[in-house]
Amino acid sequence: MTFLSYLITGISLGSVYAIIALGYTMVYGIAKMLNFAHGDVIMVGAYICFFTMSRLGELFEPGSLGAMVVPPLAGTILAMVVCTVLGVVIERLAYKPLRQATSLAVLITAIGMSYFLQNAAQLLWTSNPKIFSSVVGTGKVELFGGQLGISHVTIVTIVACVVIMIGLTLFTGKTKMGKAMRACSEDKGAAQLMGINVNTTISVTFAIGSALAAIAGVLLCSAYTTLMPTTGSMPGIKAFTAAVFGGIGSIPGALLGGVLLGIIETFAKAYISTQISDAIVFAVLIVVLLVKPAGLLGKIMPEKV
């Protein structure tokens, strides 16, 4: 039973990683850049949700239905809106002027952006940790006569991840914009010749990725409660690892990579050692990449001579 409960915790953590990894993988697939500021967008989303919830929470009677539904919902939606705008603005100001530059120059700019967001957050909201109250309460679902308890946050996280996954798969597969995205990720020049507005497509990708980052931020902080300006960086690195693990550029790969990474991390913490769980996660990543150099579901592009 403990095994099952660790497994569920792992899947839940992995679902958060998967949602973050989607942002990395989509941006990488289309703009061919590693957006290091993505982890900090998560943190911004969590802060926006935190403040909305604490402001709105005062308006409702504690314990009433309104207090349980309205502030979390409004907080999440506002966080998504702010992050979407933030993502698009970042792309326009910092990354768009560098479309023709080397990938390293874009990488450093993204790192600069990440520093900027972290320090701006520190100035605005101080570095004191905030205690984030879960968006879905602290209740539990008891199964097998109380032997297995699954918190509501866990269930909501897993459901949200599945819904997002299905939604994105349908979006990229069925809509015109999704088709444009796939075209851009394959060949930007050819896509432009077919009348696709590449700049708009990239902006939309950033918007979707950042909105997902906001959701991930809210879910992450609901499960782990402390919120600081540096909250986003480690999950950001882990999610980036997850994206590479599953094959960067591939949407199902991000899901698989994220969930596997979450499970491995939880099991390593539970059965081996808390202190070196990160080392184990990264060691597994290295082994996987040595066996499958393009990740689990990545396509290997044969080199043309």
Next chain:
Amino acid sequence: MKALNKTSRSNFLTYAGVIIVFVVLQAVMAGGGLSSMLKGQLVPICAYVVMAVSLNLTVGVLGELSLGHAGFMSVGAFSGVVAAVSLQDAIPFVPLRLGLAMVVGAIIAGVAGFLIGIPVLRLKGDYLAIVTLAFGEIIKSIINNLYVGLDGRGLHFSFLSDTLELEEGGRTVIGGPMGVSGNMPISTFTAGFILVLITLFVVFNLVNSRSGRAIMAVRDNRIAAESVGINITKYKLMAFVTSAALAGAAGTLFAMNYSTVVANKFDFNTSILILVFVVLGGLGNMWGSIIAAAALTILPEALRQFSEYRMLVYAIVLILVMLATNNPQLRAFFAGIGAKLRGRRGKDSQGEGEASHE
């Protein structure tokens, strides 16, 4: 005297530049014109300069992005400290002890670079970058859980928990997450300066040798290099291991400048910081790395007047510099201004005419 060719002339200019800066700084320091803030930064600046130059060998000359360079610095730092502590009684002469510690740090970091390089260099591009990041994090985790003690019977190691069982009079050198504490700081600016010169010497000689040309051939076109019989793995490893060993020596220099050192100091952010030096200074340009490393180490200190805004200003400066140097329109704009200034100063009307036509 024989006329020097272009590369050796620019190399000698770099050596001369570093020596002049050192002499000037020593003179200013003797005159008491250096603030204590800047004095405290001199050894870290030397360490970061060596880190930047050595990373430039991997990123600029070999052409592979490494996000785990601080890992090698960490290996060098801790093995160097262990060596220095073990030799404390055997070698009372401080500079020799520091030198030997650096050599040990460099060798162990070089071995780590070799072991990591074999699997890592099979990969390409972003996958290689993420694996170096992973190794950096693994090294950090391992050192955070490593306990090393010294007593009459020699060195003792334990992992995950403190089971050293030292004799009386023994001391814990590395105490897991507490890192090194109570270390005797023996690094000096002169030692740092000598390490910078040695690093430049090693890197320039490697780059301008037959092996260096092979490494650059691998960077420019792997398939073409392979088809003319260049052993790719060998040359990639050569550059990677050299880079790791130099980073190890820099780590020892850095660690021996403080009485306490923890493994978390050498994390992903440090690796990124060094990468920023390299990219900002220009890939493959060692002089650029030196200037960028020195300037960006001083910048946060120099921005003290902005107090809490300083890291924000740092981030903005970084983004603006990247935009200014990489955006084609902005670059043309700056080039135009530069040409105009030069035209006015040198009365070279031709240059001005060309610039305005652009």
